[in-house]
Amino acid sequence: MINITGIELKNPTILAAGIMGTTGASLVRVAKEGAGAVVTKSIGPEPKEGHKNPSMIDLGYGFLNAMGLPNPSYPDFKAELAIAKKDAGIPVIASIFGGTEEEFVNVARGLIDSKPDAFELNVSCPHALGYGASVGSNPDAVESITKAVCDAVDVPVWVKLTPNVTDIVTIGEAAQRGGADAVVAINTVKGMAIDINSGYPVLGNRFGGLSGRAVKPVALKCVYDLYTALDIPIIGVGGIYTWEDAIEMMMAGASAVQIGSAVHEGLNVFSSVASGIEEFVSKREYSDITDIIGIAHERL
Amino acid sequence: MYPINVKITKIIRETPSTRTFVFDRSFDEAIAGQFVMVWIRGVDEIPMTLSSKNSITVQKVGDATEKLFCLEEGAELGIRGPFGKGFTLPGKDEKILLIAGGVGAAPLAPLAEYAASTGVCMSTILGARNADELLFVDRFVSCGEMHLTTDDGSAHRCGFVTDILAETDVAAYDRIYTCGPEMMMKAIFGMLEKENALEKTEFSLHRYFKCGIGVCGACCMDKKGLRVCKDGPVFNGMELIDSEFGSYMRGPSGNKKQF
Numbered sequence: 001m002i003n004i005t006g007i008e009l010k011n012p013t014i015l016a017a018g019i020m021g022t023t024g025a026s027l028v029r030v031a032k033e034g035a036g037a038v039v040t041k042s043i044g045p046e047p048k049e050g051h052k053n054p055s056m057i058d059l060g061y062g063f064l065n066a067m068g069l070p071n072p073s074y075p076d077f078k079a080e081l082a083i084a085k086k087d088a089g090i091p092v093i094a095s096i097f098g099g100t101e102e103e104f105v106n107v108a109r110g111l112i113d114s115k116p117d118a119f120e121l122n123v124s125c126p127h128a129l130g131y132g133a134s135v136g137s138n139p140d141a142v143e144s145i146t147k148a149v150c151d152a153v154d155v156p157v158w159v160k161l162t163p164n165v166t167d168i169v170t171i172g173e174a175a176q177r178g179g180a181d182a183v184v185a186i187n188t189v190k191g192m193a194i195d196i197n198s199g200y201p202v203l204g205n206r207f208g209g210l211s212g213r214a215v216k217p218v219a220l221k222c223v224y225d226l227y228t229a230l231d232i233p234i235i236g237v238g239g240i241y242t243w244e245d246a247i248e249m250m251m252a253g254a255s256a257v258q259i260g261s262a263v264h265e266g267l268n269v270f271s272s273v274a275s276g277i278e279e280f281v282s283k284r285e286y287s288d289i290t291d292i293i294g295i296a297h298e299r300l
Numbered sequence: 301m302y303p304i305n306v307k308i309t310k311i312i313r314e315t316p317s318t319r320t321f322v323f324d325r326s327f328d329e330a331i332a333g334q335f336v337m338v339w340i341r342g343v344d345e346i347p348m349t350l351s352s353k354n355s356i357t358v359q360k361v362g363d364a365t366e367k368l369f370c371l372e373e374g375a376e377l378g379i380r381g382p383f384g385k386g387f388t389l390p391g392k393d394e395k396i397l398l399i400a401g402g403v404g405a406a407p408l409a410p411l412a413e414y415a416a417s418t419g420v421c422m423s424t425i426l427g428a429r430n431a432d433e434l435l436f437v438d439r440f441v442s443c444g445e446m447h448l449t450t451d452d453g454s455a456h457r458c459g460f461v462t463d464i465l466a467e468t469d470v471a472a473y474d475r476i477y478t479c480g481p482e483m484m485m486k487a488i489f490g491m492l493e494k495e496n497a498l499e500k501t502e503f504s505l506h507r508y509f510k511c512g513i514g515v516c517g518a519c520c521m522d523k524k525g526l527r528v529c530k531d532g533p534v535f536n537g538m539e540l541i542d543s544e545f546g547s548y549m550r551g552p553s554g555n556k557k558q559f
């Protein structure tokens with residue numbers, strides 16, 4: 001068991017936002033595959049169809065995506081969230097987005113009856129104009145949105161940060177000042193791919209966000225820096241495929257890890273990462289999994 | 301992978317509403333029933349099942365397919381794939397039944413040809429709205445026994461593929477494969493469920509795809525959370541029991557759309 005912001009997780013692996021999170025049934029399926037908690041697809045104030053395809057491509061060393069925040073809006077997602085809460089048997093975190101404080105608050109209030117265990121604020125999507133990183137690269141906006149949601153709901157609030165800023169720590173500190181219970185780092189790294197046969201950018205949106213193995217070193221550095229500066233827990237995400245990746249992320253300072261792109265290789269990634277962590281902790285004779293969190297900071 | 305560049309070498313007008321686009325690149329590793337993501341540059345990327353190792357057969361249904369229909373021989377497309385789970389290929393001593401409705405004949409024709417090449421005994425029930433819309437009649441006829449039906453009776457028997465299925469001894473077949481409009485497949489599902497034949501039946505499904513590679517979850521079906529792009533598009537009938545199949549699907553935003 002691991003406790004993050006007052007939520008009990010049976011293991012430190014969490015399904016990342018945007019992956020298999022559009023329906024209650026798919027969240028339940030991931031829970032049954034062994035995740036310690038699940039995060040929904042980001043839900044906003046209005047239904048959105050997202051960008052035109054191609055919306056995700058496998059580069060071999062990572063994935064490039066520009067989904068464009070497709071979602072059915074909070075009134076239509078309430079029932080899906082309720083299904084996940086009823087049948088998943090693990091904490092369900094609702095990822096939400098908006099363009100303004102008011103929109104964030106409306107979405108959070110709109111979903112609260114379905115009893116999410118926490119909210120994760122998406123202020124970091126790199127390719128949705130007026131949303132995500134457009135908001136999340138401004139520390140004042142991050143602080144005020146976080147504060148508004150924290151004041152509006154009585155469940156923990158996590159804030160997912162973008163690495164596409166000069167200094168992620170200033171944004172993490174803004175989230176902490178706003179009252180965030182945890183930060184989640186990182187969202188995808190801006191990128192693009194061009195089809196040399198035609199000259200067209202491959203993604204329908206032209207550019208998007210890089211995830212998967214390629215971003216792990218970037219994510220590790222962000223988590224390491226945030227751990228130095230913040231007093232609240234950090235949830236690490238970016239390129240976690242194996243239990244070794246997860247241990248590395250926790251040693252940098254993460255209290256838990258989220259897994260996204262790696263589901264491409266099989267949904268058993270949650271159980272294999274979780275059991276690998278457990279085995280490592282007991283073999284290395286740590287008394288508890290929390291003993292490894294941030295230990296890279298002590299090795300100078 | 302980046303999309304593979306293919307040149308359209310031939311366009312065949314199969315019926316008034318369907319055309320086959322033949323490429324200069326053959327996807328030899330593809331199994332019948334698998335799909336490719338077809339990128340019409342500057343427009344959209346759509347999933348299409350392969351109607352042969354080097355072709356797709358398309359019905360004009362929306363913006364992307366309309367643009368595809370404007371292309372001429374020599375034009376180029378981007379292709380990713382093959383993806384997903386295709387049909388379970390029959391053993392050579394097995395007897396199989398294929399049930400195709402409309403453009404649903406596209407993934408079944410290469411299955412029929414594969415089966416015929418290995419000496420499998422087969423029957424096909426092929427249906428369409430009218431005589432002009434019957435797809436791949438010659439390809440199926442060359443592979444085995446054939447039953448034709450049209451909704452308006454303009455060719456052969458008037459009625460639906462299910463009318464012929466009702467007169468068929470399904471116990472005589474080792475495997476049954478179907479592809480076509482979802483309501484047609486739902487009716488077939490109901491009939492074969494009553495016959496306790498779902499276990500030997502495979503359905504090729506259609507849902508809205510975004511990533512196409514099993515990550516985003518846009519095509520997940522209730523209640524098991526099956527991903528049509530990765531766990532399908534071909535499903536065994538037993539997997540579809542107590543599912544959304546035949547009731548609703550989801551659109552691009554994830555909102556439900558009733559059939």
